[in-house]
Amino acid sequence: MPAGGRLLLPGLWLLGGLSCLLAAAGGDRRQVTLQYIPGSNSSSASLLHVRAVGRNDTLHYVWSGIGAPTVLLVYTRSESSALHVNWTKLLSASPAGAIWIEPPGSVVYSTAVVFTKVFEYNGTNASGLSKGQEEPFYPSYDLAGFSWQIVNQTALMAKFQGMNTVDPGGTSHNGTISFQVTAYEEGGRDSPLPRLLHTANSSKVEFIMDSVAPRGNKSRFLLEVVTVEEKGGHKRLQSVRSIDDEYTPTIFEMAQLVSKPRNDSVGPSFFQWKTTAYGSRDASRENAIRCRYYPLQTANRTLPGPSIAHAYFGEGLGRSHSIAAINISFSGEDGEVYAEKGYLSWSALLGFGTPPKDAFSPLVMAIVAVALGTPVVLLLAGALVVLFARRKRRSQYEPIN
């Protein structure tokens, strides 16, 4: 009988799970403000600035739809660091240096994540892409060519909605692609699936495709994500397999891009996601869409412009920074979940520090403890009773001899 050929990791998961329960709780409260910065009069361009002030430090997340949707993550060792924007320069042909943090000396670490393109391909065979077979790709959606508007802003949440301006009457008419940003003041867990565990040092981005008409019977979508890391640093792709699927039922894998560990208190930056997307507004297990990712491409990548990453990191972006790209595909392995409702949502968490890791819930631990404990207690109690009964019986009858 084929044993599957895989002797999997011997499980020290129980220990690991317990220890990371403490780690995940880390990251104390932060004062979070979500600020909408409108651009100059005529243009619809705008920025969303999430400023999370903690003790002795400030995190800046700068979201923008100028060019490709981008988020800048900046860690500063100052409670009063501030974002400055030179709008005329930002909207000009050479935006280098249009965005900066004041005072510049407080910046400890910065990184950026850019969502560049959405590909659509005909996935007759779900695993075809991984086997390296040629898949018929349709013309891709270049997200830099979309016009992005902020809709639906609340205290800690905002949604960038993109309309295809390149091809207004085209296939994606009425359909929207949006990125919903959620900032967190403290650690916790969202209630809708995939219920990612977050810290105060992180925020969530949800990639949503709504009513984008598929161009084929078996259309599958693929999102390209590019990360920018400072010179010397580079992102690594990790797959964290966990036995714990309590919060995201039947999903046992977390994928994450983690930068080189740092010696200071910040820790690395991370971008993590559970390997699932959902095909309905109210996500549930039966409308889950399998999410795959492909190896990280680091060689000879350039960041197509424009984007605020160019504005922040400056001219030498290609030379002085390491750029990595990853493709994430959403392919219902069996069936066309997207085609049913024309909806797809995929969540990822980005932030600083060690990436959060799920731990056993107290309920699980309580059930295990009670379930395993009771038979043992009963065995001991029973043994005592039997022993006692025997002694009593023996004492009643005197031996004859």
Added chain:
Amino acid sequence: MVEPGGEEERPLLDSAQNDCPPRKALPPLCDPRRLAHRLLVLALMCFLGFGSYFCYDNPAALQTQVQRDMKVNTATFMALYAWYSWPNVVLCFFGGFLIDRVFGIRLGTIIFSSFVCVGQVIFAMGALFNTFWLMEAGRFVFGIGGESLAVAQNTYAVSWFKGKELNLVFGLQLSMARIGSTVNMNIMGWIYSRVQDLLGSTGHSTLGFTLMIGGVTCIFSLSCALFLAYLDKRAEKILCKEQGKTGEVIKLTDVKDFSLSLWLIFIICVCYYAAVFPFIGLGKVFFIEKFKFSSQEASAINSIVYIISAPMSPVFGFLVDKLGRNIIWVMFAIVATLASHIMLAFTFWNPWIAMCILGVAYSLLACALWPMVAFVVPEHQLGTAYGFMQSIQNLGLAIIAIAAGTILDSRGYLFLEVFFSACVCLSLIAVVMLYFVNHLTGGDLNWSAKKREKLQKLAAAEAEKREKLRRQKEDDLVKLQPKNDFSLRNRYLSKLGAQLPDNYSSYLSALAHRSVLK
């Protein structure tokens, strides 16, 4: 012709034999007295249950397909299993009655087989028409036939093989059941993909056609039932034997007389099986998602429990018979099952290890648990006890199946495995309590076979003595009621857990209950 019942059961006047037509010489295959003919009957008997076992686990083999094509969540999916169990909560009290009093074994078997067939067809129609409630209705009808058919199947076995190769026959029937389940697990996915190639797409009609093809096995079993009925009728004419009967008497008022030990055995049974069958029902997706198995590999590992128990059941049956100490075996089986569930829940170890342990433990438990009932219940209540056991087992399975589906949807497999482990722990608690209750009350459940044999001899001698005494005392009365002594001794011996010859065995009727034996 030697009557298996011995002297006491032989009618005083050989009137029946006188009506027999003179026997002509028949070729061996057609002569009911010859082994060749009985082997033919045996083959028919085995295939009689094949269809129902094959189709019972159809949902498990096609879990992803059913959920996708019918667009149902796991809780609703598991209702397919629950609907199979619901009718049997009540029916297992009446299966024996229906066969003995209403239909007779031949007609009964045909009727139950038809129910299975019709049920499977309705089930497939539900998929074809994309109506899930029709699928559930199909499973309900299927359930009405399925369990009772197993009772009928075993009654046939008793009537044809009593006093001959009965244990072997039961063993073969069980193995056939396992083979049915295993073949189903491994072939349905393949059939589905072929139908998908044919129709060009997935969808509810693909599922419907696949299930219709699965239903062919039921038609096959129905034709076995018809042929068997013909052969049985013919044998009745030639051999002048009676129609087979389950001989089971159900008296619900007996329930109040059940001992604490029996109730503990019920708890063990319900909790244990609740942690095995619903798990197998949901297992395929678990192995695909957590262990990255391919669909075929997942089907294979999901059927390993059945594959292992086919050859292991006779081995363990023999072992437990020889060694006694049933409670220790049951405890061992439960602990092994717990270990395997914990392994599946908390580690990424190769799941083949855990599933093989589960398979072995499950076979061992079946062999050690069911004879215990015969030790703690007087013979005349055995039918009631087994009927009751099967009833609450079905109730438990139905409820747990739905609960398991709901848990999976909302909290995932880790929690589900923890839940199953808790169920196994509950049966562990029950068996520990049973051990002490038995110990304190001086019960015989945990005696070694040697001790049982010794006591059996002693008891037999004593019974003999008493019999003599009684014969001397009430000579006339004994002559008038020859059966009385037999049943008295029989009952006494069976209470001791003595190994009786097949034809004396008091719990033969109990063998007719499939679920308990599963």
